[in-house]
Amino acid sequence: MNPGDIINKSQTIFxxxxxxxxxxxSIESSFMVTINNSPDVDILNDVFAINEFTLPNLINGNYYTESGGNGNQLNSGDIITDSQTIFIYNVNPINTSCNNESSFTILIEEERDVTIPNFFTPNNDGNNDTWIVNANNNLIKEIYITDRFGKIVGKIKPNTIGWNGLYNGKPLPSTTYWYQIIFTNGEAKNGAFALIRN
Structure with missing residues (x-):
């Protein structure tokens, strides 16, 4: 053997x-080289889930909330409801300084239960008199309504009385209008609806 040679299995060197x-x-001495291989550790892909994610069973390693086997230990079957990075950590039981780790990110998105009407009829008959967007869990920050030229003719909040088809107190004509819904996470949804006057 020569200086610089790599030893990859346990043995006695003379x-x-x-x-x-x-x-x-002549004279001779010896020393023992003990190689502790890094333990296997499971590798999971990043996850995108709606509302929650259940941690699957592991073959090699344990779940932790922090790197290096630190933080809280989690168990297979635990339900994750917040976006976070999860670490899978495994240690050699013979030599605890020999360990291995992987990690994956869980992105949790709330289910968007949003009701967007396709039309409304502001004729004061008590049916569909306003254009109302209903949403759960305060998902929507604000809603903009524009005409075909892109001019903002209304700005409303979700789960309120909605838009009555007026601009500066005057009724707008029957036609198609466009909306942009701004969600609280910064994302936006665009679409169109009809104002129908009988």
């Missing part, structure tokens, strides 16, 4: 030296 002028004069 160091031997002899007097070049007298081969019968």
């Amino acid at each position: 160091i031997y030296n002899e007097d070049s002028s007298n081969p019968s004069c």
